[in-house]
Amino acid sequence: MTGLRKAYGDKVVLDGIDFEVAAGSVYSMLGPNGAGKTTTVNVLTTLMTADAGSVRVAGHDVATGIKQVRAAIGVTGQFAAVDELLSGRENLQLMADLKRVRSRDVVTGLLERFDLVESADKLVATYSGGMRRKLDLAMTLIGKPEIIFLDEPTTGLDPRSRRTMWDIVRGLVADGTTIFLTTQYLDEADELADRIAVLNHGRLVAEGTPEQLKRRIPGGHVRLRFTDPAAYRSAAATLRDATTDDETLSLRIPSDGSQRELRSVLDWLDSVGIEADELSLHTPDLDDVFLALTENTTKEAIAR
Numbered sequence: 001m002t003g004l005r006k007a008y009g010d011k012v013v014l015d016g017i018d019f020e021v022a023a024g025s026v027y028s029m030l031g032p033n034g035a036g037k038t039t040t041v042n043v044l045t046t047l048m049t050a051d052a053g054s055v056r057v058a059g060h061d062v063a064t065g066i067k068q069v070r071a072a073i074g075v076t077g078q079f080a081a082v083d084e085l086l087s088g089r090e091n092l093q094l095m096a097d098l099k100r101v102r103s104r105d106v107v108t109g110l111l112e113r114f115d116l117v118e119s120a121d122k123l124v125a126t127y128s129g130g131m132r133r134k135l136d137l138a139m140t141l142i143g144k145p146e147i148i149f150l151d152e153p154t155t156g157l158d159p160r161s162r163r164t165m166w167d168i169v170r171g172l173v174a175d176g177t178t179i180f181l182t183t184q185y186l187d188e189a190d191e192l193a194d195r196i197a198v199l200n201h202g203r204l205v206a207e208g209t210p211e212q213l214k215r216r217i218p219g220g221h222v223r224l225r226f227t228d229p230a231a232y233r234s235a236a237a238t239l240r241d242a243t244t245d246d247e248t249l250s251l252r253i254p255s256d257g258s259q260r261e262l263r264s265v266l267d268w269l270d271s272v273g274i275e276a277d278e279l280s281l282h283t284p285d286l287d288d289v290f291l292a293l294t295e296n297t298t299k300e301a302i303a304r
């Protein structure tokens, strides 16, 4: 999509968004509450029209090809059509009928794939949160959509159910499905996404692979640990830029974590004859990135 704009009255919610998602990849959009994520998803899924910009989904323009776009996508989450008073199997069957998928094997296959066979004939009202989400996603898969919009797929799930959900998502991607993921959990984006976009105040403030985003902010360092206090002291005296930690006999050398910088740190350590007992690389995690990026732009916006 290019130049996507959307305003509610005079409140600009999306202020020129551009991004591209490669087929068969996981693209995650992150942003604080009210950043415009849901609005973006609503435009992409044809639930809302944009004020300006060009938006293509699965090769079709959302303005002129609503029908084709809808046929190519599946949407889970807030718009889910799960009926509490039907069983899991009945819900799936209903969706299969709606999408005119005639084969009975599709429903059985999905129940098996999502490990819902035992509860297939129980009412959804009795399902746990994890089972509901699995059923929701299973229903979305009927008709084999090329692109799936996953809205906060693991909110409220226990760690085991989260991992099951992640495995399911990875399986879908392995089969060639494209996933557009919104999540509040940065570790989830880190775990699943090929690329991440950070949205703040209706603009993309960063876009890239999780690693690229992490390298953008300071905080990465190489950590050298020593067991011999004398070796530690002599290294600390040589490496003036390093931060010292006398308790653990370790030194921290700032580094962006790139291969090139790591090599130069190692070469330099060799040249001054320092040999640590343990060397590890620490990169900032996505929480650091998110806070740094969204905090800065909030300040900018206030200053403007």
Ligand SMILES: Nc1ncnc2c1ncn2[C@@H]1O[C@H](COP(=O)(O)OP(=O)(O)OP(=O)(O)O)[C@@H](O)[C@H]1O
Binding pocket: 008, 011, 013, 031, 032, 033, 034, 035, 036, 037, 038, 039, 040
């Ligand atoms: N129908 C509407 N009319 C007016 N303003 C709206 C409407 N829908 C959303 N907004 C406003 O647009 C902004 C972006 O909303 P949006 O729901 O896209 O954000 P979001 O990033 O999905 O947030 P959240 O994480 O809280 O769901 C918010 O300030 C919201 O108050």
